[in-house]
Amino acid sequence: MATRNAFEKILKTLEKPGGGEFGKYYSFTALDDPRIDRLPYSIRILLESAIRNCDEFQVTTKDVEKILDWENTSPKQVEIPFKPARVLLQDFTGVPAVVDLACMRDAMNRLGGDSNKINPLVPVDLVIDHSVQVDVARSENAVQANMELEFQRNKERFGFLKWGSNAFHNMLVVPPGSGIVHQVNLEYLGRVVFNTDGVLYPDSVVGTDSHTTMIDGLGVAGWGVGGIEAEAAMLGQPMSMVLPGVVGFKLSRKLRSGVTATDLVLTVTQMLRKHGVVGKFVEFYGEGMSELSLADRATIANMSPEYGATMGFFPVDHVTLQYLKLTGRSDDTICMIESYLRANKMFVDYSQPQIERVYSSCLELNLQDVEPCVSGPKRPHDRVPLKEMKADWHSCLDSKVGFKGFAVPKESQSKVAEFTFHGTPAQLRHGDVVIAAITSCTNTSNPSVMLGAALVAKKACDLGLEVKPWIKTSLAPGSGVVTKYLQKSGMQKYLNQLGFNIVGYGCTTCIGNSGDLDESVASAITENDIVAAAVLSGNRNFEGRVHPLTRANYLASPPLVVAYALAGTVDIDFETEPIGLGKDGKKIYFRDIWPSSEEVADVVQSSVLP
Template sequence: MATTSRNPFSFTLRNLLDREGGDCGSYYSIPALGDQRIDKLPYTIRVLLESAVRNCDEFQITKDDVEKIMGWEKTSLEQVEIPFKPSRVILQDFTGVPVLVDFASMRDAVSELGGDPDKINPMVPADLVIDHSVTANVVRSDNAVQANMELEFERNNERFAFLKWGSSAFHNMLIIPPGSGIVHQVNLEYLARVIFNRDGLSYPDSVLGTDSHTTMVNGLGVVGWGVGGIDAEAAMLGEPMSMVLPGVVGFKLHGTLRNGVTATDLVLTVTQMLRKHGVVGKFVEFYGRGMGKLALADRATIANMAPEYGATVGFFPVDHITLEYLKMTGREDKTVSTIEAYLRANKMFVDYNESSVFIVLRIGSERC
């Protein structure tokens, strides 16, 4: 995170207040940039813009990079590259264990050079969920879960011991033990912050994951997608990811699902339409009055299929349904209140009672 002393956009820092006027710390306000082009930016691009503004240091991220994102309506057609620093990284065990080995090796190297190995830690929060290597050998019995876990620990004792060490040795790293659920479920229900609040500074949650279906968390209003292990490790070391500023395809949803129509039916229809339209390398944002009745689970199902219809993300902006889901999954009321306050203040919240809600994707974006 860039320090305000060298950030040319430190003038956009504002105090964040909740609905009761309580102090929630500070945040970088993109409306404070005073540029009307921001009102025409899709929500996903606003997340990229906020990250660039917050992390601008005129070295890794420059004012020119911020200008490229602000001018998205034109620059997205020119295949310009921008740097992007995610808020966190999520790993599953097949890719996470090698990353942990690399960090342990770096600690050994620093120690041999006479330095302090404890200084080697991820620079952004990293979550590692052990799920991909878990197998089910025992089924159709009351003790199936316990029996499978015992087999897993017996077979993977050395690997799990190493991960146990890593969970306490490294700062900024959380390791979720086996048996907790699949990585995307755990991400959606527990790990996703939606809005980070670190050291009194609030900013959007965004994530790079070492699994293509990291996009599932897009259903919760978190911008994220899958990358290779090297890209994820570079992000953990504080390096920005270089990416082409994407085009955005708006997908408008009408009405509600009829009785008997499942989320699978919906997602297969959406996938067919988006494949026909062509969205490879693009961001897809869902909007329209139909969003007001679309359950979070259905949104996550559609977002999870982004790799199948070829998009980088399939994004659902945060609205009242998102906030209800956060409460249902155990997020504290104060946390949810801060999330809503931040998103409203930074023009990233969708309120279907406001007539201006559909302006964002009408201008400067492709549509299905």
């Protein structure tokens, strides 16, 4: 049976800088094992959890030794137990877990017991974000209209979740319209360090959504799991996992002007898919880290499932602390987080010499080498440099049906489908954009790309460019914070002018909740067998996912989504061909509407405030 903790002798008190104490913690320094200094930061989180939960029943001293000896044990695929600090759910995959808890209460009642004893044993947060669809777009009241439809369709589910939030202790339900689960996790739910009953320990989380990894950008270990695993964690059971290898990913220099975090993550995704990181942690380090904002880190961490890793981890450093301050965490909390992580060898201070850590394998990227790009037409790791996009598109039309091919016969490639859109004559060709969506947890949480998109819209409006009325444009921010800084900057009106009105706060187009295309557009595509395109700032673009009628789907940064919406086609070379005609009939090129990194930084500086 469970006994006292075998490591209670290393339980130390963490003093406050001005006197008093934060609480007690299991001290790596007191363990006095030289192997700890060589461990990757991500493995140290697993180690701390094992030490703190070591009861010789669920977690044993042998398990702790396996993690301490990671350098030798990880190649042998040994299994370890892991008890995450909390669980994250969303409204698709999370509902069955809450239903099971309700069923347990029913069973307890039947057995004559106290059903109120059935509660999650660790904090559980459920965010409702997967239900909203883009039924209404390009309209001032789109948010209201889409939310009303969402509530009508999901009345029973929402009612049940509201009951659950009141009935269970340790469960928080974040209502519809608040934002995307992973963004809410970064801004609000992420603790970084817990203080429970006077014991301090690192935050860690498992979630029933594959992009739970976004929190890794905040230095919180987190990844997606199945519903049964999440339920087991909710009920205090340890997860059994293979002790993972860790790929060290060194970043150097800084991104060139005009290159976005999305370009970076698509490059990283391609590199890591090639390297092979399935079942492994990826840990980022190097002097390039100081040039990456927390939002950029979260973008890279978010796409871990696309590059195949369990986690893409960024240890806590000064950038993390600045973000915590920006998002309204109290000074006391931030002081506790920094003091604990420094005391327990989990804080990275780039001003001090770094002890060489051991990794299973290493990769390196000079951030100067990253160039503007998109990914597609059917897989997130099929990266296409922007300058090669037109040639790549024609190659896709020619090639046999596959990940990079549509097998459109040469004589049909210049086909024009004539149709009437609300009384106006219109045309569709292969590669024409019919959906342009600024969406998804990956990008809409990043002020530099969101305000970058707004700057593209402003320049385009000033020059007299417009988006064709049959393109379904939409903007679904990761949280209300985005709306606040877009309004503060005065830029939202330009996005609205181009049809990028806010349609809701949720996953929307990225998970296929793109809503219907206009009937005339849908008929033109199906009757003429047109390979229509969607351009979205999402993280997945498998055929049939975004919309049944868009066979080509490209992942791109929010500013590029706006640029492609203006061009109206992916069959364009932005270097040499104009995007459209301005007010006076003058040709407008991509370079005329693309903002520099300095312009973006200025707007971010003045608009993104605590």
